[in-house]
Amino acid sequence: MHTSDSRMIQKHPATFQCTLCPKRFTRAFSLRNHLRTHGDVRPFVCSVCGRAFTREHDRKSHEGLHSGEKKFVCKGDLRAGGQWGCGRRFARASNLGRHFRSECGRVCIKPLLDEEMTDRKAAWERERMEAWERRAAALEPSSQAAIWPAYGPQPRAAS
CATH class of the missing domain: 3.30.160 (Double Stranded RNA Binding Domain)
Structure with missing residues (x-):
């Protein structure tokens, strides 16, 4: 995770600082591995x-x-059918990532992002409905009798 991305919350903050450059790491091993890049060996x-x-x-x-x-490809299958991406191939994952951040790449991944947004909205709606149903079940006449025992079961409203 990039430490500069304030939208994401890190579980383990990057506490291991390189003394030779601004890079920070979450693990001592990663810092030791990185320090070799500064050496002459x-x-x-x-x-x-x-x-x-x-x-x-x-x-x-x-x-x-x-x-x-070039094993990194801008292409994938959508769950609802169809595909996303332009099919362009890259030798490095970082170059594919750069492509995704470009204007062309954003067009390529829009169908995938749209599908993910639709899935998130559907999950949110399901959670809302389940919560509403739980609240409604808590107000059923049998539970109302426990709340207002002196009045007994409450009559249901006519539909």
Whole structure:
């Protein structure tokens, strides 16, 4: 989670601060892993071009670019049928994310976001109805007798 996104609440605040850059981390392990990016030791070498990296994950990600494989796709199925996205492919997840944030990408994911909003509204309506039904059940004549025992069961209003 990005610490700059004030709309989201972090369960574990980023308390581990890098002393060499502004980055913060929620775990000490993540900070230790990050600190290697500031060092000169680069033991992980690309088998294709010889570029060296401080972390094995970075080397593997880089080597994937040489293969030409683009496994991150702007495309998906909607539950109601149909698809979202333009089908454009990306070699890196970060580039797909950048695409989603672009004007074109926002158009691509609009059907997915619309579907999610419809689902959230339907869930909210279900919760509202269930709460209303619980309140109505609490006011049934049998429960009213317990509330007003001197008066006995209350007559129902004519429909």
